[in-house]
Amino acid sequence: MPAPLDDRSVQEIVKDASFAPSMHNAQPWRFAYDRAARVFELWPDLERAMAHADRHNRALHIGCGAALFNLRVAAAHRGWCPDTVILPQPEDQRLLARVRLYEELTAPQDLAELHPVLYRRHTSRDPFEDRRIPQALRDELCRAAAEEGAQMTFPSPWHVQSIIGLVQDAEAHDILEHDPDLTRWTYPDAHGPAEGIPEYAFGPRKHIGRAPVRDFAGRRLISGRPAADFEPHPQLALLTTRQDRVQDWIRAGQALERVLLLATLRGLATSLTSHALEAPELRWLVRDPQAPPGHVQMVLRLGYGPSGRPTPRRPVGEILIISGRPH
Incomplete structure (x- = not known):
């Protein structure tokens, strides 16, 4: 059985999602969660776009995609099976993805096994060893x-x-x-x-x-x-x-x-x-x-080398809106 999907669990899932890499650590994402449908939506935060270095918002969308993957990992870790649709409304590409959580299906273990390192992944700007990757x-x-x-x-x-x-x-x-x-x-x-x-x-x-x-x-x-x-x-x-x-x-x-x-x-x-x-x-x-x-x-x-230093993350309350009545 998956873990209960109360508001606290939803906040924890989005917190996990936010530990994704993004250009200059701008964290250009917003999430919405519908309790009744058990659906997450991912939206871009265009106020965090890079007008000089990312004029077409390519890097912004890559960062949002990384946060989307973390959301899937976080859901699978808690026993839920995430069904993800990219650009579910082609006429409005501001809605980047919709993720519906199912308890009837088996959570993907290849995603769940990545959760333990989700908070250990950092960008390392230190020297690496001169040692070849197998x-x-x-x-x-x-x-x-x-x-x-x-x-x-x-x-x-x-x-x-x-x-x-x-x-x-x-x-x-x-x-x-x-x-x-x-x-x-x-x-x-x-x-x-x-x-x-x-x-x-x-x-x-x-x-x-x-x-x-x-x-x-x-x-x-x-x-x-x-x-x-x-x-x-x-x-x-x-x-x-x-x-x-x-x-x-x-x-x-x-x-x-x-x-x-x-x-x-x-x-x-x-x-x-x-x-x-x-x-x-x-x-x-x-x-x-x-x-x-x-x-x-x-x-x-x-x-092979130092894993890098963690960078700060925005509070979940700034990036998540929860709506609808629960099941």
Whole structure:
């Protein structure tokens, strides 16, 4: 029997969902729950969009997709079977997904087993060990992406170097041109809002190494921030979808979170970079010419090392509305 689905349980499920990655930790999602129908709805919070770096809201929808996957994990963990429909109202794409919970069906165990690491998954901006990920684990992560309708590939060493060069071009562009999104979503630790990226989560400043880790400090000097040597041969993966529509971005977000949670469960540290994907003139160059046609939605950095620092989360009361009478 599944756990009771009272208001407190609904709030806990949404709290679990909110521990998803999103661009600059903006957490651009809202949930509604109908007690009578046992249905969650996922809506975007467009006030948290990145007008400068994410003009088409691609990254926003990827973040919402990751939160949607966490919602499914949280429901399965409590014994419920989530039935998910993406864009249930094609005429109104503001409603991103609808998730109905069933107690008559068996909760998917492949989702439930990921719940223990849901709060342990963090973006790591620290150096990783120069230690290769076994091929069997790489294959398992690729299968996880395929479960959600996306493709993940590990590019060849020469293509990794090409991607790193594109990321560095994007970083140089950020330094030369002021990015108002970074100003809005980064802050000193003492400020303490429930969103964005505090300085303690920036990680060390890169001394040497080729790892594509975004430095949110830019040219700013942060007192007491150490420098570190990063891995010379970072292990990158590309998450790709066949098409590049809103529904593909949501699927990419679900695939991304499934991969990240599974990687965490298997003892890997993870980080993300969409830096080179934010500029249209660079994005097409990121794809692997030897891979099937598709659109790269995220670059992942995987390896063995520190798991990263947790970033703050918005209170559930800000992102959830409950309505309707219970059964």
